[in-house]
Amino acid sequence: MADPLLEIRGLNKKFGDFQALKDINLELDKGLMIGLIGPNGCGKSTMMKCICKIHDMSSGSIHIDGEDISRKKPAEVSKLVATVPAESGPTFGLTVTDMVMLGRYPFVNRIWWENPEDEVVVRNALKTFGIYHLRKKQVSMLSSGERQRAMIAKAYVQEPKVMLVDEPTSHLDMKYKLQVMEYLKKMSHTDMTVIVAEHDISLMARYCDICVIMKKGEIQTIGDPKVVITEDLIRDVYEVDSRIGLDEDGEIYVLPKKYIDVEEY
Numbered sequence: 419m420a421d422p423l424l425e426i427r428g429l430n431k432k433f434g435d436f437q438a439l440k441d442i443n444l445e446l447d448k449g450l451m452i453g454l455i456g457p458n459g460c461g462k463s464t465m466m467k468c469i470c471k472i473h474d475m476s477s478g479s480i481h482i483d484g485e486d487i488s489r490k491k492p493a494e495v496s497k498l499v500a501t502v503p504a505e506s507g508p509t510f511g512l513t514v515t516d517m518v519m520l521g522r523y524p525f526v527n528r529i530w531w532e533n534p535e536d537e538v539v540v541r542n543a544l545k546t547f548g549i550y551h552l553r554k555k556q557v558s559m560l561s562s563g564e565r566q567r568a569m570i571a572k573a574y575v576q577e578p579k580v581m582l583v584d585e586p587t588s589h590l591d592m593k594y595k596l597q598v599m600e601y602l603k604k605m606s607h608t609d610m611t612v613i614v615a616e617h618d619i620s621l622m623a624r625y626c627d628i629c630v631i632m633k634k635g636e637i638q639t640i641g642d643p644k645v646v647i648t649e650d651l652i653r654d655v656y657e658v659d660s661r662i663g664l665d666e667d668g669e670i671y672v673l674p675k676k677y678i679d680v681e682e683y
């Protein structure tokens with residue numbers, strides 16, 4: 419059997435006395451779309467930041483494609499893993515093309531000067547993500563949906579093996595939510611494993627091959643969303659009563675019904 423693309427062993431992360439991640443163990447194969455689900459503060463972003471080395475681990479190991487990331491320099495890690503953060507941050511008057519081109523940075527040796535190959539990769543990404551017509555526009559002028567697609571294009575041109583996407587649809591309307599998830603799904607079909615943290619569980623259940631459910635810094639369960647996402651699980655993890663159904667296409671939808679006030683018990 420092939421080795422997993424991402425292998426996390428005994429990952430712990432502490433901020434001072436607070437333990438944000440507790441003994442995380444996870445093996446993921448390539449070519450999958452993975453949904454990271456759990457309540458606010460359960461550790462989703464912290465786990466992503468450990469995978470891309472924004473945070474140092476307190477203990478444990480992370481291997482991507484057999485490579486121990488703790489031994490890699492930042493530029494080498496950037497060739498293995500790319501991140502699409504929840505917020506894009508300041509863009510300093512960059513055009514869409516300029517910003518997406520920044521994703522090629524790990525491939526530049528000493529002097530920053532894009533070559534014709536970089537230009538082809540960027541042009542293709544702009545077309546793939548439907549933003550070619552916006553290429554000369556400043557990123558600060560884009561709508562949320564357009565900016566999100568530009569951020570995904572920037573991560574895509576990094577040609578990573580693992581793509582980490584934090585809350586990709588939080589500012590998007592229904593159409594762009596679906597569109598962004600479609601793009602991410604397509605990327606997972608190019609042998610890239612895409613890990614998405616997102617609060618819309620119905621959307622995650624529909625698009626993800628595997629869901630990783632987290633609670634209080636630990637992995638609660640992992641598996642096929644149609645199997646693992648149940649009313650009992652939602653009650654346990656979110657303290658919310660919900661109804662879970664299947665529409666005529668066999669897709670799961672999750673309807674939150676009532677917040678359970680734990681103080682009442």
Ligand SMILES: Nc1ncnc2c1ncn2[C@@H]1O[C@H](COP(=O)(O)OP(=O)(O)OP(=O)(O)O)[C@@H](O)[C@H]1O
Nearest residue numbers: 433436438456457458459460461462463464465615
């Ligand atoms: N740099 C930090 N210093 C101290 N505590 C932190 C730091 N970063 C995160 N935490 C804490 O670690 C816990 C996990 O945070 P994290 O951002 O990973 O949660 P999350 O699951 O991504 O939440 P959300 O869904 O709200 O984005 C939280 O209690 C948070 O306050």
